[in-house]
Amino acid sequence: MDTREQPTVVSSEEQWRRVLRERGLRVTRPRLRVLNVVARHPHVDAGYVARTLKSQGMSRQTVCGNLDALVSVDLLRRIEPANSPALYELRVDGDDHHHLMCRQCRRVFDTALTSDVRRRAPEPEDDDFDIDGVDVFFWGVCRDCRTGNQQV
Template identity: 35%
Template structure:
């Protein structure tokens, strides 16, 4: 009997974690939603797959996935909630709409990692750079939607 490979179970197992139904559901929810969902959205998707799962179980799974480097938490300044994506270990950053808070992946403009270099590394062995670009998405520009002063990032002095 041949079994169909389960990408969620394989990834979870490869990260050194035990495969459980909530972990598979959270992984599948993230794989299906590339729009950087928050924990509430992930919980709703996991519930649609499992029927029942607590919000706390989803937070626990997300924390375990972060420790195992399966997911990346994106928490732009001023965002009402942290957002998540499957960790792809690629060289990308994020665009965040200052009006609707939509997050979009954007490839780094350089071929090397990290793709930005500080003026001094203070002895650190640099591995990655996190960049967030802020602006208004095409839909908000078209609709005339204004930036929200409570969610706009603070400018550097």
């Protein structure tokens, strides 16, 4: 899990407030704090968010409840790599990306979904199944681990 701080797409708390209201969620201080942690540190698990917010008096249960609520209205995306805890990232409208995970350091990197991958998506044989999403995870070893430059 890469916890290095990243810039966020939403630049102000007022924008978060507006987006939460538009999605039908109450604006609460815990919800804003959870959003800010995930925005600054994409691909983090619930434990990381809880540890980060513990000093502000937030319980793990509150963190997990807010993560679930934010996923349910498509503000966050839950990604579930095999044999790893679920990770969270901001869901950006129109964003079509997937993930690379390093087997050694467990860092997650975003990668674009190429048109070739889209063309290979299965076509349902009948009307009994509607595909509404795709989640692709690629596994390998990142450049830092291959060259011995991984910073912990």
